[in-house]
Amino acid sequence: MNLRIPGPTPLPPQVREALQGQMINHRGREFGQMVRAIAEQLKHFFQTENDLVILTGSGTGAMEAAIVNTCSSGEKVLAVSIGNFGDRFATIARAFGLDVTKLDFPGGHAAEPQAVADALDRNPDITTVLITHNETSTGVTNPLADLARVVKERNKLLVVDGISSVASIDLKTDEWGCDVVLSGSQKGWMVPPGLAFASISPFAWERHAAARLPRVYWDFAEHKKYLDRGETPWTPAVSIFYALRVALDMMEQEGREEIFARHERVAQRCRDRAVAAGMSLFADQRYASNTVTAFYTPEGIDSRSIATELEDEFDTVVALGQAQWTNTSLRIGHLGWVNESDIDRTMDALEKVLSRTQA
Ligand SMILES: *Cc1c(COP(=O)(O)O)cnc(C)c1O
Numbered sequence: 001m002n003l004r005i006p007g008p009t010p011l012p013p014q015v016r017e018a019l020q021g022q023m024i025n026h027r028g029r030e031f032g033q034m035v036r037a038i039a040e041q042l043k044h045f046f047q048t049e050n051d052l053v054i055l056t057g058s059g060t061g062a063m064e065a066a067i068v069n070t071c072s073s074g075e076k077v078l079a080v081s082i083g084n085f086g087d088r089f090a091t092i093a094r095a096f097g098l099d100v101t102k103l104d105f106p107g108g109h110a111a112e113p114q115a116v117a118d119a120l121d122r123n124p125d126i127t128t129v130l131i132t133h134n135e136t137s138t139g140v141t142n143p144l145a146d147l148a149r150v151v152k153e154r155n156k157l158l159v160v161d162g163i164s165s166v167a168s169i170d171l172k173t174d175e176w177g178c179d180v181v182l183s184g185s186q187k188g189w190m191v192p193p194g195l196a197f198a199s200i201s202p203f204a205w206e207r208h209a210a211a212r213l214p215r216v217y218w219d220f221a222e223h224k225k226y227l228d229r230g231e232t233p234w235t236p237a238v239s240i241f242y243a244l245r246v247a248l249d250m251m252e253q254e255g256r257e258e259i260f261a262r263h264e265r266v267a268q269r270c271r272d273r274a275v276a277a278g279m280s281l282f283a284d285q286r287y288a289s290n291t292v293t294a295f296y297t298p299e300g301i302d303s304r305s306i307a308t309e310l311e312d313e314f315d316t317v318v319a320l321g322q323a324q325w326t327n328t329s330l331r332i333g334h335l336g337w338v339n340e341s342d343i344d345r346t347m348d349a350l351e352k353v354l355s356r357t358q359a
Contacts, residue, residue, distance in 0.1 A: 001315050001316075002314070003333075004346050005333045006291060007186040008186040010338075012190055014246050015243045017246075026238055035241065038245060039227060042248070047172050048181070050201045051200045052199045054197055056194060056236045063092055066182060074098070075098050077093055078130070080131045080142075082135045083107060085136055108282045110287035113149070120154050128159060129157070133160050134289050134291055140287045141169055160173075160178045164184075165187075165291060168291045169289070180198060180200055185197075185240055188336050189336065192239075205220075208221065262338075263291060263338075266338055266340055269340050270346075274332075295329060298357075306357070309356075313349075318332050318350075332346060
């Protein structure tokens with residue numbers, strides 16, 4: 001099957017093989033060596049010297065973890081949203097009783113640093129900014145370096161949802177001053193869903209010490225304490241660790257910058273072929289994502305029927321558009337284990353389906 005959704009992604013054969021490993025004692029020596037080595041390798045791809053914890057849960061769990069570890073009830077936060085996942089962060093923050101100021105940008109657009117600066121200057125009591133790096137629902141990558149500068153100039157805590165970007169798109173955690181950065185195993189990491197990662201800056205630890213929201217399962221301090229002795233506080237998704245160990249070795253062999261370059265090439269190929277097939281791209285092209293491409297399907301053709309034909313006849317699975325664009329757009333995931341020929345296969349199939357529908 002040609003699985004072209006923005007996570008879960010296909011698994012390389014070596015990773016699938018690793019998943020079959022027998023269970024081990026998660027409080028034993030082998031797991032200890034594995035979890036410590038993996039945490040160090042992850043830091044390389046997070047481009048950070050900060051602490052990094054490995055959580056068993058999905059990306060959304062890590063988003064909730066970021067909130068409960070850094071905030072208190074009634075705390076004023078700015079949620080910058082350019083789509084569904086930005087909205088989700090705001091929803092989680094509200095659910096925990098935070099005082100959320102939301103800054104929304106229209107679908108397909110990136111967040112504007114000046115607008116973020118203005119929002120922070122209008123609301124000086126805001127302590128924390130939640131930002132999505134790569135908005136998977138619209139295929140837009142925010143100009144995070146510029147956004148981070150605005151946030152850090154004002155000494156706010158910067159929490160970044162990098163779930164669909166870390167390890168695929170350049171995200172300089174330390175250089176840009178990102179305090180908490182999140183990712184999830186089923187996105188750029190070539191492994192199944194089940195693990196989530198969070199890097200934690202010294203400033204974030206200060207906030208952790210003062211934060212008063214209830215936290216047990218996600219408590220970063222517990223995760224750090226256990227990681228230091230080669231464990232996790234709760235039973236981890238052991239099999240995903242096996243897979244990740246293999247995937248990270250593959251990634252190191254390819255090289256971080258080479259991986260970014262491959263994602264850039266593959267994304268460009270996807271955009272070029274979508275345009276050549278007569279589709280119009282959803283994202284402001286200055287900020288087009290290198291991990292997911294969204295485009296409108298031709299007028300009058302329901303995107304659902306295209307997706308169904310792709311799956312039934314070409315064994316190719318793409319994602320529908322999100323929110324109000326479900327019936328008028330499609331999204332193609334190109335992150336993790338992907339190269340140009342995967343995109344060509346996908347777009348060849350799409351062209352065949354379209355030519356039939358339009359005939
Ligand atoms: C996938 C994704 C999430 C949610 O992660 P889950 O693992 O589905 O909980 C959040 N944010 C972004 C940007 C994502 O791409």
